[in-house]
Amino acid sequence: xxxxxxxxxxxxxxxxxxxNEYAPRFMFSAGMTHYQATIRLSSFDKAQLRAGGVLxxxxxxxxxxxxxxxxxxxxxxxxLGHFQISQNGVxxxxxxxxxxxxxxxxxVLTVSDSSIDPRKITARLQVTVLMSQDDVILFLPGxxxxxxxxxxxxVSSLLRVQVxxxxxxxxxxxxxxxxxxxxxxxxxxxxxxxVLRSATSMFDREQVSxxxxxxxxxxxxxxxxxxxxxxxxxxxxxxxxxGGHRQFVLNNFNHTLKAGILGKVKVNDADSSQIxxxxxVTNADPMLIAIHPQTCEVxxxxxxxxxxxxxxxxxxxxxxxxxVTSAIxxxxx
Numbered sequence: 001x002x003x004x005x006x007x008x009x010x011x012x013x014x015x016x017x018x019x020n021e022y023a024p025r026f027m028f029s030a031g032m033t034h035y036q037a038t039i040r041l042s043s044f045d046k047a048q049l050r051a052g053g054v055l056x057x058x059x060x061x062x063x064x065x066x067x068x069x070x071x072x073x074x075x076x077x078x079x080l081g082h083f084q085i086s087q088n089g090v091x092x093x094x095x096x097x098x099x100x101x102x103x104x105x106x107x108v109l110t111v112s113d114s115s116i117d118p119r120k121i122t123a124r125l126q127v128t129v130l131m132s133q134d135d136v137i138l139f140l141p142g143x144x145x146x147x148x149x150x151x152x153x154x155v156s157s158l159l160r161v162q163v164x165x166x167x168x169x170x171x172x173x174x175x176x177x178x179x180x181x182x183x184x185x186x187x188x189x190x191x192x193x194x195v196l197r198s199a200t201s202m203f204d205r206e207q208v209s210x211x212x213x214x215x216x217x218x219x220x221x222x223x224x225x226x227x228x229x230x231x232x233x234x235x236x237x238x239x240x241x242x243g244g245h246r247q248f249v250l251n252n253f254n255h256t257l258k259a260g261i262l263g264k265v266k267v268n269d270a271d272s273s274q275i276x277x278x279x280x281v282t283n284a285d286p287m288l289i290a291i292h293p294q295t296c297e298v299x300x301x302x303x304x305x306x307x308x309x310x311x312x313x314x315x316x317x318x319x320x321x322x323x324v325t326s327a328i329x330x331x332x333x
Contacts, residue, residue, distance in 0.1 A: 022064030023119035024111045034124035035059055035109070037091070052084075052095035056127055059089040061111040068113035075122065076108030083107060083127070091125065103129045137163045137171065137217050137224040144215075146196070147231040150205040154198050158187075161194040161226065163217045174217050179225065181213035187230070189215060196228065205232040247329045248298065255304050257332070265296040265316055265326045281313040281325070289330055298328060307332050 028035065037057035061070055072085045082097045082105070091107075105127040112120035139161060146158040163171055176194045178184050188199045194217070213228040246266040250257055265278050278296040283289060289310050290299045296316060310330045317323035 023121050024061045024063045024068070024070055024113055025121065026109070026111060026123040027060040027062060028123075034126065036126045036128075038128045038130060039093075040130050049093065049097050050095060052093055052097060054093040054097070056083060056091040056093065057125070059085075059091065059109060059123070059125070061089065061121075063113050065113060065115070068115065071112050071114070073110045073112075074107055075110040077106045085109065091127075105129070136166050137174075137219060137222055138165065138168075139217065139224065139226040140164050140168070142226060144226065144228040145231070146228070147233050148198055148203060149233040150203045151201060152198075152203065153201050156195075156197050158196045158198060158230065159228070161189075161196065161215055161217070161228070163194075163224070171219055174219055177216050177218075179214050179216045181211065181228075183208065183211040184213055186211065187213060203232050205234050208232065246326065247331065249331045249333065250300070252304065252307065252332050257300075257305065258303050259300050262298045262300055262330070265291065265298065265314055265328065276316045278326075279315045279317075279323075281315055283312045284310045289328075291328075298330070300330070305332055 026035075035057060039054060039056055059072070061072070063070060070087075072087060072089050074083060074085050074091075081094055083091055084094050085091045089111075091109075107125040107127060109123045109125050110120055111123075112118045140163065144159055144161060148155060148158065161176060163174055165171055174192070174194070176189050176191055178187065178189045186198065186200050186203070187196055189196050194215075196213075196215075209232050211230045211232075213230070214225055215228055216223050216225045246263075248262045250262075265276070276296050278291050278293055280286075280291050283291075288301055288305055289312050290301055291297070291312060291314050292299065296314070298312075308331075310332075312328040312330070314326050314328065315323040316326050
């Protein structure tokens with residue numbers, strides 16, 4: 001029939017091509033308009049720093065054009081080449097980074113899309129480099145002193161040196177050593193405990209009265225030094241010599257000479273710290289001249305004495321060695 005209508009169907013596929021209408025966008029933390037990162041570096045980690053790859057931070061960007069691949073780059077502030085960024089937005093240090101001082105870097109990061117006419121955007125990254133509190137070796141206290149009596153047997157522990165970090169916390173892995181000093185061969189320092197001991201009994205105060213040592217503490221490549229002063233205490237190991245003749249010449253021309261202490265009995269003894277006691281053997285005039293038994297002081301007992309020469313002999317003893325004889329002459333003119 002002429003009025004019979006025929007129809008047909010088909011499928012039409014219409015492709016919608018993405019147009020690069022959106023620029024990438026960095027994702028910041030709430031309230032932030034840029035990135036911030038802090039890395040703490042330690043002198044103990046020099047090997048890792050030289051190798052690179054110390055994590056700084058990770059940045060993230062998005063793009064409304066879903067088909068785009070994003071590319072990250074550091075486009076500013078990296079003239080020293082200390083930093084690098086991966087295509088996943090991971091920012092790390094580069095090999096050879098050795099900035100071991102507090103510092104701040106302002107980097108410019110760029111992210112771009114993969115279109116023929118790429119859109120891109122930048123963001124700031126502030127990197128603060130802080131030295132670790134653990135990379136400083138401090139002796140506590142800063143200076144050490146000790147004493148030992150001469151001729152003593154070796155002492156197992158004179159003192160112990162200790163080190164801490166800036167937070168006053170103990171350090172681990174410390175190695176101690178004696179690096180210099182007078183008579184350092186007479187002492188030994190334990191390499192891990194820091195205990196100082198005497199290695200000999202051959203100390204003679206009359207020859208050397210003190211020793212000064214330099215100690216080094218090391219952790220890895222970081223070290224510090226301090227000083228130790230060791231005083232040798234006196235021991236009564238030397239005999240006294242006869243004091244010989246000690247003379248006091250007193251002027252009484254005007255008859256104004258007053259009673260009082262003239263001085264002390266003279267005794268020669270290398271052990272200068274010893275205290276002597278004196279015993280009078282002979283005294284020409286005990287009413288005029290006196291010797292104090294505990295202090296060995298020689299005293300004139302009365303005012304305006306008559307002119308003359310007065311002789312006194314005493315025995316002086318330090319309580320350990322044999323007493324010695326000392327002669328005293330008091331001449332009044």
